[in-house]
Amino acid sequence: MIPSIATVCVSGTLQEKLEAIAAAGFTAVEIFENDLIAFPGSPADVRRICADLGLTIVTCQPFRDFEGMPDARRARTFDRAERKFDLLQELGTDLLFVCSSVSPEALSGIDRLAADFAELGERAAKRGLRVGYEALAWGRHVYDYRDAWEIVRRANHPQVGIVLDSFHIMSRGLDLATIGTIPRDRIFMVQMADAPLLQMDHLSWSRHWRCLPGQGEFALPDFMKALVSTGFDSYLSLEIFNDRFRAGSARSVALDGHRSLLWLLDETARQVGKPMPGAPAMPPPAPVEAVEFIEFAVVESEKGGFERLLRALGFTRTGSHRSKDVDLWRQGDIRIILNSDEDGFAHSYQITHGSSVCAIALRVPDARAATQRAKALLDVPHAGAVGPGELDIPAVRGVGGSLVYFLDGGSALGRWSEVDFVPTGESEQAAGLIAVDHISQTMQYEEMLTWLLFYTSLFDAGKTPSQAVIDPGGVVQSQVVESGVGAAPGSGLRLVLNGSQSHRTMSARFVTDFFGSGVQHIALATKDIRATVARLAANGVAMLPIPENYYDDLEARADLDHAEIAALKALDILYDQDAHGTFRQAYTATLDGGFFFEIIQRDGYRGYGAANAGIRLTAQARLARPITVPGGLPHAQGSAT
Numbered sequence: 001m002i003p004s005i006a007t008v009c010v011s012g013t014l015q016e017k018l019e020a021i022a023a024a025g026f027t028a029v030e031i032f033e034n035d036l037i038a039f040p041g042s043p044a045d046v047r048r049i050c051a052d053l054g055l056t057i058v059t060c061q062p063f064r065d066f067e068g069m070p071d072a073r074r075a076r077t078f079d080r081a082e083r084k085f086d087l088l089q090e091l092g093t094d095l096l097f098v099c100s101s102v103s104p105e106a107l108s109g110i111d112r113l114a115a116d117f118a119e120l121g122e123r124a125a126k127r128g129l130r131v132g133y134e135a136l137a138w139g140r141h142v143y144d145y146r147d148a149w150e151i152v153r154r155a156n157h158p159q160v161g162i163v164l165d166s167f168h169i170m171s172r173g174l175d176l177a178t179i180g181t182i183p184r185d186r187i188f189m190v191q192m193a194d195a196p197l198l199q200m201d202h203l204s205w206s207r208h209w210r211c212l213p214g215q216g217e218f219a220l221p222d223f224m225k226a227l228v229s230t231g232f233d234s235y236l237s238l239e240i241f242n243d244r245f246r247a248g249s250a251r252s253v254a255l256d257g258h259r260s261l262l263w264l265l266d267e268t269a270r271q272v273g274k275p276m277p278g279a280p281a282m283p284p285p286a287p288v289e290a291v292e293f294i295e296f297a298v299v300e301s302e303k304g305g306f307e308r309l310l311r312a313l314g315f316t317r318t319g320s321h322r323s324k325d326v327d328l329w330r331q332g333d334i335r336i337i338l339n340s341d342e343d344g345f346a347h348s349y350q351i352t353h354g355s356s357v358c359a360i361a362l363r364v365p366d367a368r369a370a371t372q373r374a375k376a377l378l379d380v381p382h383a384g385a386v387g388p389g390e391l392d393i394p395a396v397r398g399v400g401g402s403l404v405y406f407l408d409g410g411s412a413l414g415r416w417s418e419v420d421f422v423p424t425g426e427s428e429q430a431a432g433l434i435a436v437d438h439i440s441q442t443m444q445y446e447e448m449l450t451w452l453l454f455y456t457s458l459f460d461a462g463k464t465p466s467q468a469v470i471d472p473g474g475v476v477q478s479q480v481v482e483s484g485v486g487a488a489p490g491s492g493l494r495l496v497l498n499g500s501q502s503h504r505t506m507s508a509r510f511v512t513d514f515f516g517s518g519v520q521h522i523a524l525a526t527k528d529i530r531a532t533v534a535r536l537a538a539n540g541v542a543m544l545p546i547p548e549n550y551y552d553d554l555e556a557r558a559d560l561d562h563a564e565i566a567a568l569k570a571l572d573i574l575y576d577q578d579a580h581g582t583f584r585q586a587y588t589a590t591l592d593g594g595f596f597f598e599i600i601q602r603d604g605y606r607g608y609g610a611a612n613a614g615i616r617l618t619a620q621a622r623l624a625r626p627i628t629v630p631g632g633l634p635h636a637q638g639s640a641t
């Protein structure tokens with residue numbers, strides 16, 4: 001199958017769109033009619049631009065309200081088709097793309113419609129052109145691809161075929177079996193789109209909510225399996241109408257588009273058990289085993305304060321890097337690297353974003369395979385400077401230009417902490433924190449689907465539907481990605497991706513203050529949150545204060561006795577439960593820059609405390625503009641405003 005993309009998927013002028021599409025590695029493009037109409041040059045100019053960019057024009061679509069016109073309008077409709085044929089020839093393409101009529105005047109009757117297509121096919125044949133028919137999910141009479149196929153079949157003309165669009169088929173939940181019965185030479189092209197499952201009319205859903213394969217909730221591999229069974233090997237073209245993409249970066253969306261098709265073809269190949277022609281081979285997606293370490297880039301002047309915070313949280317400096325100003329801190333299975341070196345990636349990251357998380361290292365079954373898969377999916381590899389005898393840890397660029405390192409237990413990479421670090425011999429003073437529970441990354445709203453696809457294409461990962469969380473300054477969208485998560489604390493990777501369209505939410509302020517997207521908080525697991533939080537408080541860690549009303553409400557709705565609620569209240573611990581178990585969480589006050597830690601006790605519970613997110617955001621908003629006490633510990637009292 002040949003990857004292609006419609007110009008409607010990306011933002012910009014037609015010229016900008018085409019450049020972005022070519023830069024993303026596509027060799028085929030669908031010109032959306034509106035883009036051509038708004039273009040200030042001739043169709044021949046567009047043809048030339050595409051040729052210069054190495055792009056084949058698959059079609060210029062759509063042609064609307066063609067079939068079923070009453071006699072009085074029929075001749076005029078065929079005249080319109082002839083003008084569109086002229087245009088297609090000027091563009092140097094051969095496919096007239098007809099979407100099913102929405103005209104109130106259109107008549108029904110399968111044979112009438114087939115006769116219209118037979119005649120159109122005859123006219124197309126005279127010019128060496130073809131006609132493809134797509135059933136829009138909201139077509140007046142034809143809204144089911146099986147009806148479109150029956151019309152094409154009865155038209156019985158070699159120049160007339162069907163166009164399958166996954167959105168129109170999957171949004172209506174149509175049976176896919178008929179796809180497998182269509183001869184492959186009658187499928188003229190296939191359009192791919194995913195979408196979240198929403199309750200709304202098909203037209204609005206299609207025009208605003210489509211997304212790239214893998215970003216939504218349609219079972220697209222099932223669609224692909226049916227398609228593969230026909231032997232189809234022509235254009236597989238993304239057609240995504242999405243408000244975020246229209247506002248996003250054309251280059252980034254086009255690249256994501258290419259990645260999504262590579263992912264889809266790879267996933268399909270795995271499910272059908274044979275390679276897809278046109279799809280590069282890549283290692284299979286693997287589950288993440290654990291977060292191996294989290295690296296903070298910290299400027300020397302802030303290092304003392306951050307170290308005091310780590311100690312107060314129960315961490316111990318266990319290792320010192322052999323050649324760099326870098327330390328390893330540990331507690332339980334949590335490893336934090338503090339990088340204050342004046343050279344290298346962390347330093348430049350710190351200059352841009354301030355002291356913050358610059359990298360996360362993930363333990364996977366095979367780091368080399370993960371790197372190969374990332375490269376095949378067009379992710380951006382990163383190579384840092386490596387000192388003599390030090391490990392060269394493979395990495396790719398992640399959210400906001402940060403790094404994702406890959407480590408495994410099977411190669412020398414598994415011994416990274418011994419190879420690169422000298423033990424300090426300091427004795428541990430743990431506060432009961434045992435593992436990284438999850439990492440939350442805050443990003444521009446327009447980028448959320450990019451990073452969702454990045455993680456879910458790279459790893460064997462699942463995602464939850466996007467959820468709206470209410471911040472005092474607006475709505476924050478929040479979506480969870482999970483890979484390799486099991487019952488043991490710290491197993492696998494749990495990520496929460498947050499983004500907001502409002503400028504006034506905590507998320508938006510983080511992105512502004514941070515000069516980009518990044519890790520806003522890290523949740524650490526304990527087996528006994530009351531003991532841990534009491535210890536942190538005794539160590540001087542300021543926790544986020546939770547209003548009393550929360551605990552009154554908790555008493556009214558949760559299955560907890562009064563003493564337990566009083567204990568949670570005394571320590572500012574929030575509570576939630578689901579069908580699987582209970583959940584307790586508390587937050588440190590926010591550091592300068594908006595970063596904070598969360599402390600979690602998870603007893604079977606599978607969620608992330610979404611029920612409490614609004615309470616937390618409101619509490620944080622009250623304390624916005626945190627004061628940092630001398631020495632760098634976060635300070636929770638009052639507000640500087």
Ligand SMILES: O=C(O)c1ccc(O)c(O)c1
Nearest residue numbers: 062099134165206207239
């Ligand atoms: O929303 C539309 O009108 C529209 C147009 C062309 C298509 O191919 C399509 O799937 C939808």
Ligand SMILES: [Mg+2]
Nearest residue numbers: 134165191239
């Ligand atoms: Mg379509």
